[in-house]
Amino acid sequence: MSTEVYLVRHGETMFNQLNKVQGWCDSPLTVKGINDLKVTANALSQVHFDNMYSSDLKRAIDTVHLMKDANLVSDIGKIKKLPEFREVFFGTFEGDDINQTWDQVAMAAGIGHEDNVAKIINQVGLREFREATKRADPRHLAEDKDELDERMVRAIDVLRDVTKNEQRVLLVTHGDFIKTLSIKYWNKSDDKHDIIFPDNGSVTRGILHDNGKFEIVDYNVDAEKL
Structure with a gap:
């Protein structure tokens, strides 16, 4: 069974607003970040998810709980945190x-x-x-390219294991991680040319196929347009 994966970038944070480098370090969501996420959460409120996951960084955890609380058609238990989906270090x-x-x-x-x-x-x-x-x-x-690439492969392997028998899941992760994952698994990108950085609260959609392969099928989409 294939699994549809909604990769959501966390909301704007204080470090985003202050133009600071933010990888494994953390900062709280801003008021704007929370308000923007409410738009995303509302747009996804009628989408059924078998489960929701997040990176283990607080800005992602806070974001996934906003998605969970707004969803009207999913029965989500405790959120599992996946450290493999942390931001680039x-x-x-x-x-x-x-x-x-x-x-x-x-x-x-x-x-x-x-x-x-x-x-x-x-x-x-x-x-x-x-x-x-x-x-x-x-x-x-x-992290250099090889270290990050190894972590991305491990992240997909972990996701494949935890989403067995799940048809659609939501996973909150981070901008540079989503972008780099998309360069690796989206056939519209490559390693030589930059693609736009995903927006806070945007959705990038991937498919974990029955044959074990992962591919990105939509990138940096406004949730209201899905």
């Missing part, structure tokens, strides 16, 4: 200014000063962007 850059961080990454990638992440990725490719992030990190703790 940015090491020493966690909590730093985003533009300053990307400028340091661009310098490490050898392209000079550039603080637009999309332009950096389009010039050097995703693999080199991740490698440059790790090089630029003073402690070299940031």
Whole structure:
């Protein structure tokens, strides 16, 4: 049996608002973030889910509970947290200014000063962007492409195990993780060119097929348009 997976990006957080790097570090949802999520939750309130899951970071957990509380047609028990679906880890850059961080990454990638992440990725490719992030990190703790790729494969394996006999599930995760997952599993993307960053509260839909394969079929969709 195939499983339809609704990947929802958490709502806007304080660090999003302050333009700070936010991976494994956490910050609370803003009032705007909560209000935007209520729109998503209302749009999905009549969609039946066999289960709901989230990353183990609080911004994702708070988001999934908003989805659960608004849903009128699903009987969801305790939310299972999946740490494999955490955001990308940015090491020493966690909590730093985003533009300053990307400028340091661009310098490490050898392209000079550039603080637009999309332009950096389009010039050097995703693999080199991740490698440059790790090089630029003073402690070299940031996840590189291989480390993140290994975690994404493990995440899909875990999801496959926990969703056996479930036809449709909702999973709250994070922007860069959703984007990188989509580059890997969406046939409209590739490793060389950047795709837009998913919006807070948006839905990216994937299918876990009977044959074990995973594919992204919709990306960064406003829930009201599903």
